[in-house]
Amino acid sequence: MRPPRASGWEADDLDLLPPEAPRHIELLNGALIFDAAPRRSWHDRVIRRLAAALELVVEPGSTVEAQMTIKLNNRSRPEPDVIVAQVPYAPERTRFLPAEVDLVVEVVSAESEHRDRRYKPRLYAEAGLRHLWRIEDEDGQPVVHTYELDDTTDSYEATGVYRDRLTVTVPIALDLSLSTLTR
Template sequence: MTAEAVIQEMTSSSLPDWVFPPPGGFTAEDLDHIPDLPAHTELIDGSLVFVSPQASFHTKILDVLVPALRQSAPENLRVRREMSVILAEDQRPEPDLIVVNAEAVRDDDSETFYEAKDVVLAVEVVSPESTTRDRHRKPVLYAEAGIPHFWRVEKDSGKPVAYVYTLDPATRSYALTGAHYESLKLTVPFDIAIDLTEISKF
């Protein structure tokens, strides 16, 4: 069987339609309508990005950050884990963690995404397969969309370090305000005190 015949057979029988992007790429709205799309699929630059299984570091960091942020966040903010954010027509990434305005949250919990204007903080926990996206492409997209605060959490010598950025509204780019190792103590976007060494207890 020729390579062309194999590809034709695969196209007609075994591969879902979303394997082949439409002209111009997918849109943010498409993600809610594509059947059988793998969980946590992101849209970056009009292309679908599939998430690999996460290492335990990723889960443990979120287990530390989520309750700490929920305890610290004021009444007008809500903390959400692994919810996608529409940044533009062809950009719908899924940050590991976001803090959003409470008024963007529906009473029936039916939202499948939030809009960039409702996001106060986006957090990415770096995994080996997502390093380039989390360090480079996603921060650029978040900044261009006007999200005021961004954190990137990585493993350094076996321990977590949180890189904290704030948006320069003049340039629509992030400026690093600090690298935090054992504890994360901030006054923006609200008073926060997180013991990063808590990860060792999980």
């Protein structure tokens, strides 16, 4: 696929891709990233079950979406695995804006490891997204690393590592046995 202009791809161009384009496409600093690797069942199950658990506890008028993009700026529109946003469900929505997002979650896979651990957190922090969770696979069990944006450094500070049970009050109150995400 060729960019629609000499200056390259822009965030809104993702809405204009043809129907036959791959479903999971991110724009990171003007580069299209295709997720063509086969998805592991573990990865998909964690995403689906976490989204379902979050939907049970979000405030009315908020929404939880799996694998939808956030337009961080004109050159970056990543696709986190789960988003909690302070806007109501809109069936025609194709992306969120940073000011709408309360939480982004990345479920790390072998193919996305570097992006999920290093690159995307920097983009999220620069865009002012307050809360990030990263979920890792440790011997088949999900481990949740939680982060909050530090306003003085504009970078994420670790707020916890959860192996058996995720119990948090910000950005959303949740008490979840992590084994429910994979059994």
